[in-house]
Amino acid sequence: MISLRLPSVLVLTSLLSMVGCVAQQPVTLYQLDSGNPQMPVTNKGVAVLLGPVSIADYLQQQTLLQRQQDGSLTPDTQARWAGTLGSDIDQVLLRQLASRLNTQRLVMAPGAAGFVPDVQVELTISRMDSGPQQPAVLDAQWRLLDRRGQLRDSRLIHIEEPHQGGSADQVRAQSVILRRLAEQLAAAIKPMSEQPIAEETRKPAAVPAPAKTPEPPQIPKAAPVRQQTEVFRF
Template sequence: MMLLRSYRLLLLLSMVLGVAGCSLLPQAPLYQLDGGTLKAPSARTGVVLLLGPLTLAQYLQREVILQRQTDGSLTETDAHWAGSLQEDIDHLLQRQLASRLHTPYVLSTASSGLPADAQLLVTISRLDSGPQQPAVLHAQWRLLDKNGQLREQRLLQLEQTHSDSLASQVQAQSRLLQQLAEQLAVDVSEFSRQSAGNASGTRPVPPLPRKSVPTPKPPTTPATGAAEVYRF
């Protein structure tokens, strides 16, 4: 009987110590993209835009945050994304496009309801940074009309400097995605104005200025906001 009581006491003590040890372990930091300061659309009408499918490079489809090294390799950190990075990017682009296009109707491919006036298919083949590497975004998109016909197709390359900390890198990546949304909004705006005469039930989107892109030169250090846009 004494042996049984001693065994139970040891078992209880080990459980208590195990729980206490787990509570003392350092928690992995979690990060989430910054969607920026947005103005909610006040109008109840506008272009109906379907965003997606959104495709991410396979190396981005993980919870752990990767760091780009000077030799081009990628290494894991102790930090994680707070949820699905793909869903986070999808929501960021939706909110940015709705604000920039002044329309409440930016839907994901998983949404059902209104028939879309246009559809954006977006592929992000690179989104990363490192302690000594700028944040870099490589993206491609196709703009389809309501009949599924290709109306525009582009490639985009962006760089953004940061202050080396992981929090600063996540902010830099967020700014790159906001710049991507800006370019997407320009294409949708132009398409909406061109097809306004034939489309029914939509409100033409005001024209958005397209930023001029200088001829890229080999930089010695990455320039903040340096962009390359290719139309094909």
């Protein structure tokens, strides 16, 4: 009986060892890189409300996804985001816009009490991914609103960046396309910040003239009739 059980024990031990090796494979954590933007030192410049910033549902997970040649997405079992991708995107855009617009007056939506923005940026990112043989791709749309909430600009964006295939270089390429998005956003915001928005001039409502009291009909006055008489003397 011992000789029969020994091979089974060896097989079970080998399987457990393999499972242990797989479970112990190191997982690398990544963050998007905002570059080296120069931060403004004064609290002046255009006031920007960034957001809401919406990202596609498939990007709201910690696993780093890999775009395949057939368009499918597969998880990278050895690479994850160090935190949430949405938070990384917000921070890269904030720092890049602050540097390019030379302003510290940037707030994420929904904003803060007393903060009145000159420009509001509504951004939707429908795609931001890459793969071993696929470039980093960003598809997005922005809407720029002025301080009265009126739409001033709307644009669809498509940006690509090549890479060397590894996970680290894919994250670098995704950081680059996000910084290029911020560059285009800043270029669209600058004309709005440089041109003052004319306030609406309100004309006072015209006050109707008071109705005139009808005057009584004028009765012509009778003029005295003078009769000339002649006196004859004999």
